[in-house]
Amino acid sequence: MREALPPGSTIGILGGGQLGRMLAVAASRLGLKAHIYSDEPGCPAFDVCAARAVAGYDDEEALLRFAGAVDVVTCEFENVPAKALETAGREASVYPPARAFAVAQDRLEEKEFLRRLGIPVAPFAAVGSRDELDIALKGIGFPALLKTRRFGYDGKGQVVIRSEKDADAALAAIGNVPAILEGMLLFEREISIIAVRGRDGAMRYYDPSENVHQDGILAVSKVPAPSGAACTYAAREIAAKIAGALDYVGVLCVELFQQGDGEPSLVVNEIAPRVHNSGHWTLDACAVSQFENHIRAIAGWPLGDPARHSDAVMTNLIGAEANRWPEFAAAPDTCLHLYGKAEARPGRKMGHLTRLHPKT
């Protein structure tokens, strides 16, 4: 293993959204500098970094210059082009590994990867044509979810098929791109686990959160999830298997469906090779947050204690909800986070609240 990057080193971050912003702040806590690369001049992370690069993710020269100016490169979003990672990798170490992005960027590859590891997933089939959709629907039944293989997030790029009549419209709705059909599972709740793996293979796990989505966007994450200890251990085992298979370095989020309320029966919904919205509560309820642990992992530092000192409920502030900040700022036991985005467009994540409660 290479030596840890000493304080004063520079973390290069591809992407300048709120996740990059929180990563940059976490780096500063450790005496590390952040250099942000983004294609948006006014992006949130630019307000809290030591250096900035504004260029496209296909600008090879800018990427090489950026990677040459930093000590390690990471990403704050999963849809970074493979070519950008490869280019940056010529000048600096890039974590997490490119393979993790390849898997997470393609829902079909992701499902196949998980199935090969023996990890339960919903029934699925590749859909490249109307004929293949018919065959897939026969195998999987109704209702089913048709999803684009690539560039899906926050409920985008997916549509429910309730009967054969919906099939044409569904293909049109997702733009007739390569897709995957998934069976819709009955489940008790959605949970996620945030895990972190160091360059030496060490792993740490945050407590799983229970997540509630609205309109396909995460609305609320609660810890502890009511899923129980057996479920926590099962979730950790799944995260460890995935991280090990990818030789992963950094924070990884695994979203799961919990079926039944007794013995844990977990099905992986998707994986995110990055810090994750469902782990924002770790900023305020843990000694070391997911953001700091990601920085520690990629910098080769000892991983931090993920223990939780408080129970927490994290609520996203979407679009105009953020305009209620004076009310949220005055609430007791409440940590208010605003991301510095100028325009409160509908569906846009503008900030979040974490309410802390004594640990039960």
Next chain:
Amino acid sequence: MREALPPGSTIGILGGGQLGRMLAVAASRLGLKAHIYSDEPGCPAFDVCAARAVAGYDDEEALLRFAGAVDVVTCEFENVPAKALETAGREASVYPPARAFAVAQDRLEEKEFLRRLGIPVAPFAAVGSRDELDIALKGIGFPALLKTRRFGYDGKGQVVIRSEKDADAALAAIGNVPAILEGMLLFEREISIIAVRGRDGAMRYYDPSENVHQDGILAVSKVPAPSGAACTYAAREIAAKIAGALDYVGVLCVELFQQGDGEPSLVVNEIAPRVHNSGHWTLDACAVSQFENHIRAIAGWPLGDPARHSDAVMTNLIGAEANRWPEFAAAPDTCLHLYGKAEARPGRKMGHLTRLHPKT
């Protein structure tokens, strides 16, 4: 009262040390930008801000340009020249008020201000000459502390006088500048209280910490202090009286000696018109830190809940101690903070640790 500064506004901070760094990060949490003004090009706060100005504190043009570019001005150190505050004040609101700096910058004015408010202080006398020192020593007795009136911090600019023989050497040691002689008090412990006052006069108080100094520099702050509830209320009353008399806005620290272990008997040692080292534990043990509450106060926001979710022990990392960061990073329940200073000079504050414990 003027309206609160909305998210997206810019906080101007005079000074770029670790306090400015932590203020800038706190501003970012609320969706506010930080513009840092410092006379040192490589200062710690420059790594985490949206805009920077490098110029002297006597550069009127630079100060006007800076104040014109921000929405409010504050300071991260107390020895900012009165003229700089006055200049900035022509272009922007400046908080805390200039009067608070005038009082805190001169130990004689500070003691006289406190005495006028009926707040207990050590016996003291102005010393402008060798003759005045003799007279003061007769009134105050031995041992006594001779301190420069201005520019003292971290135990600098003060010397103990144990007998008449020390008098000449003491005056020479502090450079024969205008001074104050103070009686040395017996006390049980040193505590401090961090208070915050909003633009509307609202006040909030953090729990007092017990502080241990080494070589005149703060070494450790512990909460809760073992001083008890009556002492906490007495400390709050003192802080409220001081803040009210100064029409204060922002975070104020009051350092106190607690005499006796029974009924609280508090004597004010000094006041600091800024966020304070003895309040660093609030970053990790409270929903809203002293840094965020200072930003909220000067921005006209509702003050945040200062309640403490954990007990905490904050330890400063001075000079080469910070080189032990790999060991501190690996410790459980420990929040490690490094300030991004390149050179670990002896006596220099390089970072701090906060160890969290379940609340007793």
